[in-house]
Amino acid sequence: MESWVPLFNIFLNSTCPETDASLWLQQSFKLASPSISTTSFISLLTRNIDVHIVDPSSPSNHTKSVMWIRTLPDAVQARILSFLSYESGKFRKRDLCSLAEKTLRDGLELDFWVKSAAQQLLDVVSDSKCEWAFCSELEDEFGSLPAWLKDVAGKSDKVLPWLPISRNELISRMQFSSSSENDDLVVEIEEDKEDNSDEVMEEGSVSSSEDDASLDPGVEKMAACLKIKILNSESTFHTIEMAREIQRLTKGGGNDALAILSLIEPWKADDETVSILISHLVGEKEDEHVWSSFILCSFVLPKLLELHEPASRVLITAIVEYCKVYHKAAEYALLLPLMLKNGGINNPICDVITRIVKECLHPGQASSLCQRLICEQEVDPKLICLPCHQCLIGSEMVWTESLFVLMQNILNHDIPLTQDSVDRLVYCACECARKFSKSLKFCNFLLCLVNKCGHLLKTQKVALMDAVSHTSTLVTKSILSKLSSL
Structure with a gap:
């Protein structure tokens, strides 16, 4: 145990624990010393020890056997699991898979970030050879x-x-x-x-109709009180307490929860307060999609719909971390409404969407999202937003320079688009060619489209060349040359 103390000090105090821990492990590893090895480290983390569980409802305490890693502070646990994901190639997959599974299945309450790190580790190392406990069920x-x-x-x-x-x-x-x-x-x-x-x-229907159900006057009073508290939050501790109050008040979900969040108006809080709140508002497993959608559409979406300057780093970091866990909610309660914004998206919104798509969505998910937005003529019925913000969301995308930049970013991220998506993109580009004839951003998108999807453009070659001929920018000749060679 003593030989691992420096490593745990790194996890406790370092500002960059994954890199520092990796360097320490590389410098300290010796084949002749069994005390410092990847196997011994995993053995230490998974060692079972007995802990005393204090139950306020019971006069007597009881003992429970847990893994040694679960006795460490939550922040240290999350950093260790993140490090194991970072250096998964140096450990046996079977050991890492077992550690992640046991952590997620532990009877004790899991911290949000510990759970996220364990899920990430399981995603990194799990494969067909890992035996899932619930498969036998x-x-x-x-x-x-x-x-x-x-x-x-x-x-x-x-x-x-x-x-x-x-x-x-x-x-x-x-x-x-x-x-x-x-x-x-x-x-x-x-x-x-x-x-x-x-x-x-x-x-x-949650997003498409007003909530007719009347709330209890006591609930409305508590919501009004929470609204004032959130706007005047003074410390992280008080903000976390408010998150618990919101969770208790909205327990049960449904339209009542959405109506309560509308009264609280959490989107009016500052970015730091919102980032703390969303990181501590976690729903039950059976309704986590609905609850996470409500969180995004009431805490984050209104802020981004009114975004005219680059979003703060603290807010973006919190949004990305949340969307990594709740992909589906991010799709229906954040990305779809943002891209259907009345008047079209601007550069700050484009930057936010680009980062979420790159860091949170599987390429196939991003491709499906693009297809629904580009090809389908009707608004997705499962799009979620508060009734008071429906006036900010249209029925179809508005093609602005920023939207073409977003599509270029998606193509550069190697998101595979379907043939009908590419055909629709070409059609929209032809419609906008005269409007953006001198726009370098528009022409850069066209050049990227030709480079990335050339094999899907053969049937659209003539129409696209005609559209490009109406532009006059530095890259116009390059686009025509690329199209001619298809």
Whole structure:
């Protein structure tokens, strides 16, 4: 244990623990010394020890066996798990997978950042060889859809949130197969679609109608009190206490929670207060998507819709960390409303969306999001926002220079676009060519589109060349040259 004290001091005090810990481990590692090795470090972290649990409701205390890492401060636990993700190649995957699983399944309450770090570690190291404990709990696992796929199918008309294919399209393709297993799968998807249609409509209606339910006068009074407290927050401790009060007041979710948040008006707080609040507002597992959507649409979305200057670093960091955990909420309660902003997005909003897409979404999710925004003519029914902010959100994207910059950023991030998305982009570019004839940003987007999606532009080559011919910038000739070589 003594030999590891310097390493734990790094996790406790260093401003850059992952790098410093990696350097220390590299300098201290000796093949001849079994006390300092990757195996011994994992053994130390996973060593079981007995701790006394104090239960205020019970006169007697009881003892529980927990991993040694769980006895450390939450901040140190999160840093250790983050370091293991950073240096996962130096450890056995099986050991890291086991550590992350045990941490997530611990009976003790998990800190938000510890849980996030453990989930990240599990994502990094898990593969088909890792034995998941809950796999054994599934009955008839081989012949049935996994639970996570059923949940996703129930909340979206897409089979997967990041795969741009609907149930109807999947069923039509599978009907050509004679396999009885495929027939069972088709029936299961169709039944699931019918069972969940009412639920999806109810979820979508949250954003499209005013909340007619009257709140209890006592609740309204508490919400008004919280509104004043948030605007006059003086310390981190008081802000955390307010987060707990908000969670207690809105417990139960639904339209009541959205109405209460509308009364509190948390988006009017300063950026630092909002960043602390959203990091301490965590929903229960069964409604975490709905709750996280409410948090984003009431704490963050209104701030970004009115953004005219670059957002503060503290706010952006908090938003990105939150969206990394709640991808689906980020999509429906933040990205979709922002990109449908009345009048179009500006440069500061473009920068925020770019960072969220790059750091929080899987490339397939980003591709599906682009397809829905570019190709679909109607607003997604599951888009979530407060009723008081609906006037700031339109029914379709407005093509501004900043929106073309955003599309260029998405292409540069190697997001794979579908053929219909590219065709629609070309159509919009042709429509805007005269308006942005002298815009270098617009022409840079066209050049990027040709470079990244040239193999999908052959049928649109003539129309695109005609549009480019109406522009007059430094890169016009380069675009025409690239198009000619397709």
